[in-house]
Amino acid sequence: xxxxxxxxxxxxxxxxxxxxxxxxxxxxxxxxxxxxxxxxxxxxxxxxxxxxxxxxxxxxxxxxxxxxxxxxxxxxxxxxxxxxxxxxxxxxxxxxxxxxxxxxxxxxxxxxxxxxxxxxxxxxxxxxxxxxxxxxxxxxxxxxxxxxxxxxxxxxxxxxxxxxxxxxxxxxxxxxxxxxxxxxxxxxxxxxxxxxxxxxxxxxxxxxxxxxxxxxxxxxxxxxxxxxxxxxxxxxxxxxxxxxxxxxxxxxxxxxxxxxxxxxxxxxxxxxxxxxxxxxxxxxxxxxxxxxxxxxxxxxxxxxxxxx
Amino acid sequence: xxxxxxxxxxxxxxxxxxxxxxxxxxxxxxxxxxxxxxxxxxxxxxxxxxxxxxxxxxxxxxxxxxxxxxxxxxxxxxxxxxxxxxxxxxxxxxxxxxxxxxxxxxxxxxxxxxxxxxxxxxxxxxxxxxxxxxxxxxxxxxxxxxxxxxxxxxxxxxxxxxxxxxxxxxxxxxxxxxxxxxxxxxxxxxxxxxxxxxxxxxxxxxxxxxxxxxxxxxxxxxxxxxxxxxxxxxxxxxxxxxxxxxxxxxxxxxxxxxxxxxxxxxxxxxxxxxxxxxxxxxxxxxxxxxxxxxxxxxxxxxxxxxxxxxxxxxxxxxxxxxxxxxxxxxxxxxxxxxxxxxxxxxxxxxxxxxxxxxxxxxxxxxxx
Numbered sequence: 278x279x280x281x282x283x284x285x286x287x288x289x290x291x292x293x294x295x296x297x298x299x300x301x302x303x304x305x306x307x308x309x310x311x312x313x314x315x316x317x318x319x320x321x322x323x324x325x326x327x328x329x330x331x332x333x334x335x336x337x338x339x340x341x342x343x344x345x346x347x348x349x350x351x352x353x354x355x356x357x358x359x360x361x362x363x364x365x366x367x368x369x370x371x372x373x374x375x376x377x378x379x380x381x382x383x384x385x386x387x388x389x390x391x392x393x394x395x396x397x398x399x400x401x402x403x404x405x406x407x408x409x410x411x412x413x414x415x416x417x418x419x420x421x422x423x424x425x426x427x428x429x430x431x432x433x434x435x436x437x438x439x440x441x442x443x444x445x446x447x448x449x450x451x452x453x454x455x456x457x458x459x460x461x462x463x464x465x466x467x468x469x470x471x472x473x474x475x476x477x478x479x480x481x482x483x484x485x486x487x488x489x490x491x492x493x494x495x496x497x498x499x500x501x502x503x504x505x506x507x508x509x510x511x512x513x514x515x516x517x518x519x520x521x522x523x524x525x526x527x528x529x530x531x532x533x534x535x536x537x538x539x540x541x542x543x544x545x546x547x548x549x550x551x552x553x554x555x556x557x558x559x560x561x562x563x564x565x566x567x568x569x570x571x572x573x574x575x576x577x578x579x580x581x582x583x584x585x
Numbered sequence: 586x587x588x589x590x591x592x593x594x595x596x597x598x599x600x601x602x603x604x605x606x607x608x609x610x611x612x613x614x615x616x617x618x619x620x621x622x623x624x625x626x627x628x629x630x631x632x633x634x635x636x637x638x639x640x641x642x643x644x645x646x647x648x649x650x651x652x653x654x655x656x657x658x659x660x661x662x663x664x665x666x667x668x669x670x671x672x673x674x675x676x677x678x679x680x681x682x683x684x685x686x687x688x689x690x691x692x693x694x695x696x697x698x699x700x701x702x703x704x705x706x707x708x709x710x711x712x713x714x715x716x717x718x719x720x721x722x723x724x725x726x727x728x729x730x731x732x733x734x735x736x737x738x739x740x741x742x743x744x745x746x747x748x749x750x751x752x753x754x755x756x757x758x759x760x761x762x763x764x765x766x767x768x769x770x771x772x773x774x775x776x777x778x779x780x781x782x783x784x785x786x787x788x789x790x791x792x793x794x795x796x797x798x799x800x801x802x803x804x805x806x807x808x809x810x811x812x813x814x815x816x817x818x819x820x821x822x823x824x825x826x827x828x829x830x831x832x833x834x835x836x837x838x839x840x841x842x843x844x845x846x847x848x849x850x851x852x853x854x855x856x857x858x859x860x861x862x863x864x865x866x867x868x869x870x871x872x873x874x875x876x877x878x879x880x881x882x883x884x885x886x887x888x889x890x891x892x893x894x895x896x897x898x899x900x901x902x903x904x905x906x907x908x909x910x911x912x913x914x915x916x917x918x919x920x921x922x923x924x925x926x927x928x929x930x931x932x933x934x935x936x937x938x939x940x941x942x943x944x945x946x947x948x949x950x951x952x953x
Binding site: 326329330331332333347350351354355357359361363364365366367368379382383384 | 787788789790791792793794795796797798950951952953
């Protein structure tokens with residue numbers, strides 16, 4: 278049995294009448310990259326803030342790295358790194374000045390701090406711009422700096438809140454390489470995202486919607502669970518076919534993708550193509566099983582009984 | 586016509602936004618209210634109830650009679666009696682009284698000879714106060730039931746007057762030291778309030794509070810640079826005041842520091858409290874304004890403190906600027922020693938401690 282880095286039970290948070298997070302249970306194993314996948318407003322940031330002790334839960338219990346949160350949050354702060362959604366270092370300080378400042382805050386001093394900063398400048402390719410103001414950096418460069426600062430004190434657990442929302446795909450791939458390096462070195466990483474391709478890279482994934490935990494598991498397992506439920510339809514008038522398909526009781530969702538219509542059937546449908554062939558009026562359509570994508574997993578998990 | 590409609594659209598939108606911005610909306614009402622009350626209370630060209638001391642060397646009934654007549658003019662309040670002129674001068678230096686009336690041993694002879702009956706020793710640093718006391722110089726005096734009022738209205742004045750500290754009665758002498766209190770209030774409260782709110786607005790704070798830093802460490806660290814800002818400003822104002830306006834500096838540098846540092850601390854602590862109350866830099870500025878206005882009008886900077894009605898004096902006593910006004914004028918103009926001004930210094934330190942405690946309590950390391 279692997280060690281549990283983060284344990285949350287029945288975690289809820291209300292802001293006035295608004296429920297941001299509702300009865301979420303989490304058991305996140307140490308050493309993994311664990312993803313929170315969900316749209317804006319699904320409660321990703323609120324959960325992360327509760328896990329690092331920035332927000333007090335309305336109810337429920339949280340244990341992070343064996344510490345009760347928020348009661349022992351002070352002790353926890355020495356062991357975690359946190360990268361906020363918005364760039365939160367100082368625009369009017371240079372790369373090195375930002376790093377030195379945060380190193381001092383974390384109690385690193387003298388030769389230790391210098392060596393640590395030196396190493397991070399190289400690892401995150403920041404040496405050439407070490408005297409540049411943070412305000413003059415691109416989105417990707419800022420993210421590298423923010424990650425370097427979040428790992429300054431070698432935390433065993435990293436919280437990354439939508440770290441790549443302002444970063445182009447190329448830099449995003451780079452960024453994930455760094456995350457895997459950290460993970461290989463034993464750091465547990467909790468990362469939130471609304472990008473499917475990023476979610477797919479995680480070891481484990483939690484799908485969130487309107488504050489509820491809808492599904493969790495390894496991406497492969499989640500995909501496998503949808504096997505035989507996705508059908509690609511080509512030919513005919515796809516818009517009309519979509520309308521017809523959505524009226525069928527076993528169809529959970531249907532979405533056009535270029536020349537295809539992807540139809541997701543409810544679990545328990547024995548023969549997906551056969552079912553559609555039988556109930557769709559246009560017999561000239563080509564029906565074929567398609568590999569499930571993470572988007573299908575997301576749709577399957579979040580639409581529940583309702584039609585998308 | 587369509588132009589009218591567009592103007593109407595902008596106006597309607599403006600009203601809607603104005604009514605939703607609560608702080609601005611409050612200012613629409615509060616500014617006229619505050620200004621009216623402050624100016625109404627503070628501006629008084631009739632200076633009355635100036636605290637003075639009496640030194641009676643004659644011990645005669647005539648002395649008591651004269652003192653009583655001075656008192657009923659209401660220009661002064663007799664708050665103390667001293668045995669010697671030296672003690673009275675000390676009381677002027679430490680700010681207990683603004684003037685002292687010395688009645689000499691040979692009072693009876695002087696009265697008989699029609700000479701001035703006594704001497705006023707006056708703290709001349711505030712020209713409005715000294716004007717009011719100079720007005721007493723020729724006050725009519727009647728000494729016995731038989732003597733007609735106005736016997737002393739002739740060529741000789743009733744009293745002699747000695748103006749201390751500012752004999753030429755130049756207003757700069759009083760204004761320049763007082764200006765330090767106003768400028769420090771304005772800049773230090775604003776700088777600190779804005780400095781912390783800015784970190785919150787830019788998101789820096791969310792990162793900082795996930796680190797092991799203690800709120801008090803964060804606050805003290807942020808305040809220290811502004812202590813130097815305050816000292817630099819005091820040096821500039823008093824230095825230039827001395828060079829350009831020839832404002833004398835009677836006191837000791839050590840005393841200046843001893844009274845200035847507590848005031849800087851009080852201003853910074855107040856700014857810190859504002860920073861925990863304000864959500865935006867704009868709000869922090871508006872809060873500063875609400876302290877600055879009364880500091881200018883009620884602290885004794887523009888109008889003599891003693892001349893204000895009691896309610897205004899109570900409000901003024903809360904403001905750090907009022908206490909610093911007394912301290913800085915005492916040190917710079919009257920050469921007072923910091924030890925002589927202890928009550929105001931202690932008040933500023935107490936204010937600092939209370940504000941810091943409230944601010945630290947309000948600033949919690951969470952986003953709740």
